[in-house]
Amino acid sequence: MARGSVPPIGTDYTVQAIRAVRLRHPIRNIIAAIIIVFIAAFIYDAALRPAFGWPTVAKYLFDRRIAEAAFNTLQLTVYSMAIAIVLGLLLAVMRLSPNPVFMSISWVYLWVFRGTPVYVQLTFWGLLAVIYPTIDLGLPFVHPFISISTDQALNVFQLAVIGLALNEAAYIAEIVRAGILSVDRGQEEASTALGMSWFQTMRRVIIPQSMRVIIPPVGNEVISMLKTTSLVTAVPYSFDLFTRSRDISAETFTPIPLFLVASIWYLLFTSILMVGQYFLEKRFARGVGDVRPDRVTTKGANAETGEIETVVRSTDRPKEGGL
Amino acid sequence: MNKTPMVEADRVSKNFGSNQVLKGISLTVQRGEVMCLVGPSGSGKSTFLRCINHLERVDAGRLRVDGTLVGYREKGDKLHELHPKEAALQRRDIGMVFQRFNLFPHMTALENVVEAPMRVKKNQKAAAITRARELLASVGLADKADSYPAHLSGGQQQRVAIARALAMDPKLMLFDEPTSALDPELVGDVLDVMKKLALDGMTMIVVTHEMGFAREVADSLVFMDGGVVVESGVPRELLANPQHERTKAFLSKVL
Ligand SMILES: Nc1ncnc2c1ncn2[C@@H]1O[C@H](COP(=O)(O)OP(=O)(O)O)[C@@H](O)[C@H]1O
Ligand SMILES: [Mg+2]
Numbered sequence: 001m002a003r004g005s006v007p008p009i010g011t012d013y014t015v016q017a018i019r020a021v022r023l024r025h026p027i028r029n030i031i032a033a034i035i036i037v038f039i040a041a042f043i044y045d046a047a048l049r050p051a052f053g054w055p056t057v058a059k060y061l062f063d064r065r066i067a068e069a070a071f072n073t074l075q076l077t078v079y080s081m082a083i084a085i086v087l088g089l090l091l092a093v094m095r096l097s098p099n100p101v102f103m104s105i106s107w108v109y110l111w112v113f114r115g116t117p118v119y120v121q122l123t124f125w126g127l128l129a130v131i132y133p134t135i136d137l138g139l140p141f142v143h144p145f146i147s148i149s150t151d152q153a154l155n156v157f158q159l160a161v162i163g164l165a166l167n168e169a170a171y172i173a174e175i176v177r178a179g180i181l182s183v184d185r186g187q188e189e190a191s192t193a194l195g196m197s198w199f200q201t202m203r204r205v206i207i208p209q210s211m212r213v214i215i216p217p218v219g220n221e222v223i224s225m226l227k228t229t230s231l232v233t234a235v236p237y238s239f240d241l242f243t244r245s246r247d248i249s250a251e252t253f254t255p256i257p258l259f260l261v262a263s264i265w266y267l268l269f270t271s272i273l274m275v276g277q278y279f280l281e282k283r284f285a286r287g288v289g290d291v292r293p294d295r296v297t298t299k300g301a302n303a304e305t306g307e308i309e310t311v312v313r314s315t316d317r318p319k320e321g322g323l
Numbered sequence: 324m325n326k327t328p329m330v331e332a333d334r335v336s337k338n339f340g341s342n343q344v345l346k347g348i349s350l351t352v353q354r355g356e357v358m359c360l361v362g363p364s365g366s367g368k369s370t371f372l373r374c375i376n377h378l379e380r381v382d383a384g385r386l387r388v389d390g391t392l393v394g395y396r397e398k399g400d401k402l403h404e405l406h407p408k409e410a411a412l413q414r415r416d417i418g419m420v421f422q423r424f425n426l427f428p429h430m431t432a433l434e435n436v437v438e439a440p441m442r443v444k445k446n447q448k449a450a451a452i453t454r455a456r457e458l459l460a461s462v463g464l465a466d467k468a469d470s471y472p473a474h475l476s477g478g479q480q481q482r483v484a485i486a487r488a489l490a491m492d493p494k495l496m497l498f499d500e501p502t503s504a505l506d507p508e509l510v511g512d513v514l515d516v517m518k519k520l521a522l523d524g525m526t527m528i529v530v531t532h533e534m535g536f537a538r539e540v541a542d543s544l545v546f547m548d549g550g551v552v553v554e555s556g557v558p559r560e561l562l563a564n565p566q567h568e569r570t571k572a573f574l575s576k577v578l
Contacts (some may be wrong), residue, residue: 025567065326162445170570184420184425186423186425186457187425187427189421189425190421190425190426190484191380191427191439192378192414192417192489193376193378193414193417193418193419194414194438194439194487194488195411195414195415195439195443195491196411196438196439196442196490197407197408197411200442200443204438204442205427207430209427209428209430261471267577284429286429286471287428287429287471287472287473288428288429288471288473289429295392
């Protein structure tokens with residue numbers, strides 16, 4: 001057909017649907033086959049290897065003490081993570097707030113809690129009762145209204161949760177901050193122009209949009225926390241999954257099967273968490289998840305014509321707000 | 324009828340560091356008037372609009388909207404900065420439409436429109452939704468109420484953005500190059516909505532390069548360059564017979 005021409009009127013345009021021969025991937029298939037053979041060999045070998053002590057694994061997998069410990073680990077993870085997320089969100093918002101007092105508090109917090117190892121922090125929390133024997137409520141230099149002994153107020157489990165949560169909050173804060181900064185500045189501008197307060201803007205507009213960026217790394221942190229709970233022995237709290245498995249193995253002299261038992265439980269929890277993360281990510285992809293990339297306009301990708309403002313409006317704006 | 328001008332700028336100045344962006348802008352917009360603001364890129368048009376609803380703070384001069392000083396309270400001969408709550412209160416009567424629409428992408432068109440009336444004005448949900456549907460119908464998007472912005476064309480998004488601003492029942496509407504980010508065939512729909520708004524008596528300040536719109540709809544045309552008003556007048560006359568070299572040079576490029 002000639003270049004730049006169109007078939008004459010009346011041409012039959014009906015065509016058959018394409019039925020092409022599927023592209024084959026011989027190398028890919030061979031590599032997969034080799035790997036499967038290796039894995040099968042490893043599993044077969046592992047199943048028969050006495051060092052793994054499978055009968056012992058089976059015996060302890062649903063042992064009451066192990067199940068209890070697994071539940072404790074789960075509780076440590078859930079409680080400390082819940083506190084960490086709330087506190088982290090607060091710290092991130094404070095860090096970005098126009099209020100310099102909040103900003104500095106958040107900065108110092110992060111400096112301290114990210115700058116020292118969790119293990120050391122957990123040890124300190126364990127020594128809380130030594131450093132502060134009583135918790136006093138009252139005014140400075142006046143006899144306290146209420147004074148309770150620290151030992152009575154907080155048990156080791158609670159201290160472990162506090163220790164894990166306060167450390168984690170610092171990391172969550174940075175994740176949330178990155179998420180908030182990833183939201184287009186135009187969004188804040190539009191909500192401010194509508195008369196929304198700084199706080200409303202954060203809660204209704206900025207934070208929901210930042211969730212897409214925040215959830216994957218926070219999911220990562222939850223899984224990481226599940227495993228960090230094994231450090232609570234520093235407090236010392238010894239009823240978590242890892243410490244309990246170690247303690248049992250010290251009695252039975254079968255460390256390998258017991259660590260296998262612990263690993264299976266950790267894997268089970270991690271798998272559940274991954275499913276949860278999948279659904280959360282879907283929920284927060286609303287409005288953008290299923291759209292062709294060239295049609296997403298929040299970042300001005302669709303503004304191909306006309307001059308596009310590239311001014312970075314970050315300095316010298318009216319400072320406003322505060323919590 | 325209230326005779327107070329809607330916008331009264333008296334030698335309004337604004338600096339970004341050492342860069343003086345607005346160098347004493349004086350102009351008046353009467354109630355029901357449509358003013359078009361034109362000028363080369365970087366001349367301070369957006370900055371001036373942003374000053375009007377206090378997204379930017381005025382450094383010198385006085386800017387009044389509906390007789391009230393923007394961003395400050397006058398006590399004797401001293402100016403006091405407004406509390407953010409008071410500033411927000413001033414802003415909710417001023418609608419703003421942006422070049423890049425800035426719709427909330429995680430909300431449907433309807434949710435975008437009801438957000439501020441419900442959160443800021445604390446209107447009842449049912450009433451807010453009824454009103455939002457009316458507004459979406461008036462911009463020709465009744466059937467798009469449940470669509471997310473990413474599923475709308477640029478022109479449709481901008482019309483939702485206009486409906487969103489109108490939902491707050493503003494007394495003044497600011498448009499910052501509302502059609503500059505649109506494909507040419509979508510510009511007309513947005514301009515039609517704006518024209519209808521002008522005919523309904525809305526006071527509007529429109530930064531635009533659409534000279535046809537300026538000629539047909541605007542009551543006054545202001546040409547800005549380098550942070551000053553170079554020339555202003557009735558659109559037809561100014562476009563036909565510009566007095567200043569800079570105006571002539573600019574118009575020859577956009578007409
Ligand atoms: N937040 C800001 N910080 C620093 N400079 C700015 C800021 N906003 C605008 N400017 C400068 O002010 C000048 C005018 O900008 P603008 O009002 O956006 O012009 P226009 O809308 O007429 O194109 C430009 O030179 C721009 O670089
Ligand atoms: Mg501009």
